Amino acid sequence: MKDGPDIARIGSLIGDPARANILSALMSGKALTATELAAEAGITSQTASSHLKKLMDGGLLTQAKQGRHRYFTLSGPEVGTVVEAVMGLAAGKGHLRTRTGPKDPAMRTARVCYDHLAGDMAVRIFDSLQNRGFLTDSADKGGLGLTEHGRRFVSGLGIDLDALGLSRRPLCRACLDWSERRNHLAGSLGAALLDRFQQQAWLRRQTGSRVVTVSPLGDAELRKLFPAE
Structure with missing residues (x-):
């Protein structure tokens, strides 16, 4: 062996x-x-x-x-990343459980993936960052990185990138979304964005669930900050 x-x-x-x-x-x-x-x-x-x-x-x-x-x-977050990836693989191969109730559409719209945002909303955010040239491959760090334009944009959201840089955790990481079967943003930046959006009262965790509710103001602000290309 x-x-x-x-x-x-x-x-x-x-x-x-x-x-x-x-x-x-x-x-x-x-x-x-x-x-x-x-x-x-x-x-x-x-x-x-x-x-x-x-x-x-x-x-x-x-x-x-x-x-x-x-x-x-x-x-740790790496365990959550693996579990979400396996969920994505299972969904992509057609291994799906029967839908059990009204929470399922909400789970697909926005939910927590351990400590960062997942679902349709998160995939749209990832796509917007990538399409606008804010994300770049960072092979030396084992994942994704932020371009200079990306760093200025994220700093403008009130996120301290210097503090995030002190963590041993990767700043940006692509995480396969099980419901959308495309990537959303994980890593310390993904967690910081979720925290920031909750501080702004744009997102709210549902008690006893992974579901995240997006407020009307939050939906408008997030669409403005992360436009679809």
């Missing part, structure tokens, strides 16, 4: 239906208890504990104890 990353182990961890449901539930970026995750996965608490241990041993989850409860989160 050749040396290298153990893709099979990660694939087996994600591929189990119960563990896939657990990971999907944590894509909201919020910490959840084992009981909450058992309900999300449709399994018993005892079975959930076994799956959570496997996910933690595999480095995909972390936990924090507060009082009597243990809270679980994805171990």
